[in-house]
Amino acid sequence: MKILVPVKRVVDYNVKIRVKSDGSGVDTANVKMSMNPFDEIAVEEAVRLKEKGKATEIVAVSAGVAACQETIRTALAMGADRGILIETDAELQPLAVAKLLKALVAKETPDLVIMGKQAIDDDMNATGQMLAALLGWAQGTFASKVEPGDGRITVTREIDGGLETVDLKLPAIVTTDLRLNEPRYASLPNIMKARKKTIETVKPADLGVDVTPRLRVLKVEEPPKRKAGVKVGSVAELVQKLRTEAKVI
Amino acid sequence: MAILVLADHDGRHVKQPTRSAVAAAERIGGEVHVLVVGEGVAEAAESAAKLPGVAKVLVADAPAYAHPLAEPLAALLATLAPGYSHLLAPSTTMGKNVMPRLGALLDVQPISDIAGVVDADTFVRPIYAGNALATVKSSDATKVITVRAASFDPLPEEGGSAAIEPVAAAEDPGLSRFVGQELSKSERPELTAARIVISGGRGMGSGENFKLIDAVADKLGAAVGASRAAVDAGFVPNDYQVGQTGKIVAPELYVAVGISGAIQHLAGMKDSKVIVAINKDEEAPIFQVADYGLVADLFQALPELAAALDSK
Ligand SMILES: Cc1cc2nc3c(=O)[nH]c(=O)nc-3n(C[C@H](O)[C@H](O)[C@H](O)COP(=O)(O)OP(=O)(O)OC[C@H]3O[C@@H](n4cnc5c(N)ncnc54)[C@H](O)[C@@H]3O)c2cc1C
Ligand SMILES: Cc1cc2nc3c(=O)[nH]c(=O)nc-3n(C[C@H](O)[C@H](O)[C@H](O)COP(=O)(O)OP(=O)(O)OC[C@H]3O[C@@H](n4cnc5c(N)ncnc54)[C@H](O)[C@@H]3O)c2cc1C
Numbered sequence: 001m002k003i004l005v006p007v008k009r010v011v012d013y014n015v016k017i018r019v020k021s022d023g024s025g026v027d028t029a030n031v032k033m034s035m036n037p038f039d040e041i042a043v044e045e046a047v048r049l050k051e052k053g054k055a056t057e058i059v060a061v062s063a064g065v066a067a068c069q070e071t072i073r074t075a076l077a078m079g080a081d082r083g084i085l086i087e088t089d090a091e092l093q094p095l096a097v098a099k100l101l102k103a104l105v106a107k108e109t110p111d112l113v114i115m116g117k118q119a120i121d122d123d124m125n126a127t128g129q130m131l132a133a134l135l136g137w138a139q140g141t142f143a144s145k146v147e148p149g150d151g152r153i154t155v156t157r158e159i160d161g162g163l164e165t166v167d168l169k170l171p172a173i174v175t176t177d178l179r180l181n182e183p184r185y186a187s188l189p190n191i192m193k194a195r196k197k198t199i200e201t202v203k204p205a206d207l208g209v210d211v212t213p214r215l216r217v218l219k220v221e222e223p224p225k226r227k228a229g230v231k232v233g234s235v236a237e238l239v240q241k242l243r244t245e246a247k248v249i
Numbered sequence: 250m251a252i253l254v255l256a257d258h259d260g261r262h263v264k265q266p267t268r269s270a271v272a273a274a275e276r277i278g279g280e281v282h283v284l285v286v287g288e289g290v291a292e293a294a295e296s297a298a299k300l301p302g303v304a305k306v307l308v309a310d311a312p313a314y315a316h317p318l319a320e321p322l323a324a325l326l327a328t329l330a331p332g333y334s335h336l337l338a339p340s341t342t343m344g345k346n347v348m349p350r351l352g353a354l355l356d357v358q359p360i361s362d363i364a365g366v367v368d369a370d371t372f373v374r375p376i377y378a379g380n381a382l383a384t385v386k387s388s389d390a391t392k393v394i395t396v397r398a399a400s401f402d403p404l405p406e407e408g409g410s411a412a413i414e415p416v417a418a419a420e421d422p423g424l425s426r427f428v429g430q431e432l433s434k435s436e437r438p439e440l441t442a443a444r445i446v447i448s449g450g451r452g453m454g455s456g457e458n459f460k461l462i463d464a465v466a467d468k469l470g471a472a473v474g475a476s477r478a479a480v481d482a483g484f485v486p487n488d489y490q491v492g493q494t495g496k497i498v499a500p501e502l503y504v505a506v507g508i509s510g511a512i513q514h515l516a517g518m519k520d521s522k523v524i525v526a527i528n529k530d531e532e533a534p535i536f537q538v539a540d541y542g543l544v545a546d547l548f549q550a551l552p553e554l555a556a557a558l559d560s561k
Pocket of ligand 2 (some may be wrong): 517
């Protein structure tokens, strides 16, 4: 089974982002970038399937600026076999990313695509579902367990009320949730080895995809700030304040 | 043109996030229809028909819809889409699963998790864990939207009397099959609908210790939530997680116990009206957003709190 894993380069989850003062966006110059954490989980799952003898090849794909190569390298160091960079400086929205990935799927013919449920920058939670629709494939979103079988895959999903298990026809799309696995750190020897693995570069035009954004960002603002309140000295004082001052209990 | 809202329901009632999505639809303006999909959902359809301001309830009642699988649901919505300018669903796991799939079927870029309506094409949505708010304008002819329930006051349950109209099932793409589910059983209110939420973090130390939280929740009629660390450690099930990548809540009172206040957690609760933090570390970032902070050991504070709530 061949697995495709899309990986997105995002602002590291530890970075406290700053909104640009002209309201045009978020300042991403000189901030630490990393692989989207959900995509690390996706790579990890693919690598585990390969270690269990269920997967044969893992291809990591990233769409974006040239620096996305680093994100692909991280995936290669974790155990992916080769990489593809869809290089563009254009702003990519999920529909465009899904179309690019669809075109790559046509070339690579994977049996399974494992990707993050959401990117922690734009928080759209959309690309996997959209790719599944464009391909006419089944989707197992928010996965906390995956078990590939013969021509099918069983996916346990984290839903609002608990867990749901679905059985999907392969090929299919799986999107990862936090409890699927704990991603490994790449070891130094594997980081060295990853340098020798190949990364192919393609352009959206090579794939025949129009990536024009459908959403125009009019402005980006800081949310209203909460001010810190007061410290109370005891439980009794807390209860009294909640009753008489805040009047919420 | 009219607006269609896909209802999230339990077979008998539409859930509260659906009422928030209908409120968002009314903000956009236009005739609002609600779609109830399932098997044996007449009662849920009736509850949708009572929502004030709803003009029509469409019901797709068929065995293929016994469980809300994304593939048949998106296919059904795609057949109905030509009659609508906007298709909305609440940002529940059901809505998040189905709507982007619908968007792609229609060649539309969905707008996820809107927290505000500027006009019929322009919406506000939080990005970067709610640390920035983006105002985005869609150029698509049809808008496919999920609605952050915590940002729109839900409509009252009663007041309307919409007509109920059956719609035909769409062809089932036959890609997926429901196998089973394991739902957390609880007598407590749902996290996203509760007036009061009390959440525990890694500081709780074990699942057993969540009994201390339960005791307070019982007194307050509160829902119980948790940080990711508490869920990852197996103290409580996944559906307790509050945060950027869990549930977004905005209750009147949120009590965070043994939670440090990471941005990913704050993203899920910082719009609460009143925030209380109980933490033994006075430097914990949670105190920066708390209206009332109590620096204390939770193992002492929680039993004291339960006792204090007894006495008037
Ligand atoms: C204010 C603002 C400014 C922006 N500015 C820019 C900009 O300057 N440059 C720019 O490039 N984009 C920009 N964007 C676009 C944005 O960062 C996202 O790339 C885009 O909207 C996709 O949404 P998402 O990543 O949240 O998708 P989600 O649907 O949440 O992503 C889910 C999964 O899809 C996969 N995936 C998503 N994107 C990629 C990708 N590119 N490559 C590989 N896999 C992927 C990953 O597996 C990911 O886990 C901007 C957006 C906003 C709101
Ligand atoms: C991709 C991604 C997504 C994430 N999504 C979420 C999310 O949706 N929700 C979420 O919550 N987190 C999320 N996180 C995790 C987040 O970054 C934090 O790691 C997490 O919120 C920490 O949980 P915590 O506050 O319970 O634990 P800690 O940070 O370990 O804090 C424990 C706190 O308990 C206090 N404490 C300990 N013992 C006691 C005691 N006896 N009495 C009183 N106080 C005590 C300590 O002082 C400390 O402040 C995400 C992270 C990533 C990378």
